[in-house]
Amino acid sequence: MNETKAETKAETKAETQVETHAAERPATAMRAVAQHRYGGPEVLALETGAAPEPKPDEVLVAVHAVDVASGDVRIMRGEPKLMRAFFGFRRPRVPTVGRDIAGTVAAVGSAVSGISVGDRVCGEASQGGWAEYAVLPERFAVRVPDDVGFADAATLPVSAGTALQGLRLAGIDPARPVDASGSRPRLLVIGASGGVGGFAMQLAVIAGWQVVGVCSEAKADHVRALGADRVLDRAGDWPDLEADGSYDAVFDLAGAQSLGGLARLVRRGGTVVLSAGGGDGLLGPIPRLVGAMLRRPFMHASLKPLAAARDAEDLEALVSLLEQGRLGPMIDRIVPLAEVRAAVEAFQAGEVRGKLVLEVR
Numbered sequence: 001m002n003e004t005k006a007e008t009k010a011e012t013k014a015e016t017q018v019e020t021h022a023a024e025r026p027a028t029a030m031r032a033v034a035q036h037r038y039g040g041p042e043v044l045a046l047e048t049g050a051a052p053e054p055k056p057d058e059v060l061v062a063v064h065a066v067d068v069a070s071g072d073v074r075i076m077r078g079e080p081k082l083m084r085a086f087f088g089f090r091r092p093r094v095p096t097v098g099r100d101i102a103g104t105v106a107a108v109g110s111a112v113s114g115i116s117v118g119d120r121v122c123g124e125a126s127q128g129g130w131a132e133y134a135v136l137p138e139r140f141a142v143r144v145p146d147d148v149g150f151a152d153a154a155t156l157p158v159s160a161g162t163a164l165q166g167l168r169l170a171g172i173d174p175a176r177p178v179d180a181s182g183s184r185p186r187l188l189v190i191g192a193s194g195g196v197g198g199f200a201m202q203l204a205v206i207a208g209w210q211v212v213g214v215c216s217e218a219k220a221d222h223v224r225a226l227g228a229d230r231v232l233d234r235a236g237d238w239p240d241l242e243a244d245g246s247y248d249a250v251f252d253l254a255g256a257q258s259l260g261g262l263a264r265l266v267r268r269g270g271t272v273v274l275s276a277g278g279g280d281g282l283l284g285p286i287p288r289l290v291g292a293m294l295r296r297p298f299m300h301a302s303l304k305p306l307a308a309a310r311d312a313e314d315l316e317a318l319v320s321l322l323e324q325g326r327l328g329p330m331i332d333r334i335v336p337l338a339e340v341r342a343a344v345e346a347f348q349a350g351e352v353r354g355k356l357v358l359e360v361r
């Protein structure tokens with residue numbers, strides 16, 4: 001009887017070890033959202049293909065959640081057409097988009113030393129995030145605490161990172177809040193209901209600034225909940241009603257107002273941060289950003305185009321704020337990976353307030 005129990009216990013232990021090792025071992029095949037031509041959500045399809053292999057300085061992440069960002073949708077559509085020089089002229093060079101990933105490390109490259117298999121991480125991949133596995137350079141992989149959900153972590157790398165770097169251009173740093181005893185400087189965020197705008201609102205509030213947000217009337221309550229002192233209807237004539245020099249800084253995420261009109265809104269010596277904006281179908285926002293650089297010496301305000309970059313230290317700071325409860329992820333909805341078409345359709349239709357996340361596992 002004792003021998004039988006011992007044998008059964010040994011067999012159970014062996015089976016458990018096999019299951020554990022199998023769970024840690026990356027699969028050779030995976031499901032991924034692929035596209036073989038540029039276009040709308042109709043070009044997306046869930047396909048099975050080979051899982052990527054990490055290079056020596058990369059980690060392979062078993063993706064649990066991945067963000068849907070405006071940049072992903074632009075790459076999907078191949079717009080503006082200038083970007084096709086980098087992503088493929090006739091069709092996407094990398095068939096799977098997606099950059100903001102969060103999950104567990106399934107394998108590490110031969111030169112990786114600071115990350116281990118099983119670690120919970122998030123970060124900005126180059127592409128390929130809308131899949132069950134994606135590779136991430138070790139230097140951009142940031143650990144996710146156990147009490148922070150993967151969906152929440154996946155909203156941070158691009159959107160919150162862009163917001164933080166844009167605010168710093170305007171002299172706003174949540175790590176160095178203004179003196180609460182003095183008058184609070186004022187920031188205007190144009191496009192406040194989106195991912196970058198929503199994080200910019202929250203981070204500016206943490207930094208002690210007064211924040212005014214511009215958004216559609218339907219999303220005004222969402223923007224107020226982010227800490228806005230005041231909300232302006234983007235469809236109204238708010239630019240004409242604002243007095244000259246009303247703000248210390250403007251963060252423009254829409255690209256709909258003239259550069260002169262934006263400069264008028266800030267005090268002398270104030271800053272206008274320019275990020276994205278639609279532009280035309282060929283060059284996108286580039287003419288506007290170049291125009292800002294050329295006109296900057298002749299304006300009383302400082303016009304600063306934003307070119308955000310991956311930064312692990314910034315992401316670590318953002319994850320810390322999220323863990324402390326000082327920064328909210330703003331998730332509007334979480335959609336299964338298989339329903340990616342419907343998710344992107346909702347995103348393009350402007351139905352999303354804040355962030356949309358694809359759930360992979």
